[in-house]
Amino acid sequence: MDTSWMAQGNCADKDPTLFFPNDGVGVIRAQRVCATCPVKTLCLEYALRSGIDHGVWGGCSERERRRILKRRRQQTRVAFDAMPVNAEAG
Numbered sequence: 835m836d837t838s839w840m841a842q843g844n845c846a847d848k849d850p851t852l853f854f855p856n857d858g859v860g861v862i863r864a865q866r867v868c869a870t871c872p873v874k875t876l877c878l879e880y881a882l883r884s885g886i887d888h889g890v891w892g893g894c895s896e897r898e899r900r901r902i903l904k905r906r907r908q909q910t911r912v913a914f915d916a917m918p919v920n921a922e923a924g
Contacts (some may be wrong), residue, residue, distance in 0.1 A: 835883065835884070836878065837874045838879070839876045839877075840849060840873070840877075842872055842873050843872075843873045843877060844867050844868065844870065844871040844872075844873055845867055845868070845871070848867060848902045851892070852864055853867075853914045854888060854889040854890075855889075855890070861890055861895045864889075864890035865890060865893050865895075867893065868890065868893035871893070874892050874893050875892065876881065876892075877891050877892035877893075878891055878892020878893065878894055878899075878902075879892070880892075881894075881899060882899060882902060882903060886899075887899070887900075
């Protein structure tokens with residue numbers, strides 16, 4: 835996956851440890867940096883697709899990313915269940 839977008843992020847000139855907090859206050863600090871980031875969506879998708887489970891990515895905490903992934907799995911399941919069954923397939 836192309837990561838050239840990372841250089842355009844609000845975090846490019848920040849200490850990386852800011853985005854790996856160990857408390858809720860630290861998460862809020864990191865999310866403030868992400869709030870106006872021009873590559874926020876790319877960053878979040880990168881973390882979700884790469885299975886990154888630590889830190890704040892795309893403005894989302896670890897817990898928030900788990901919720902997003904769970905919601906996406908549920909939506910995929912609902913969409914799959916709603917697909918018509920082809921009686922001729924076999």
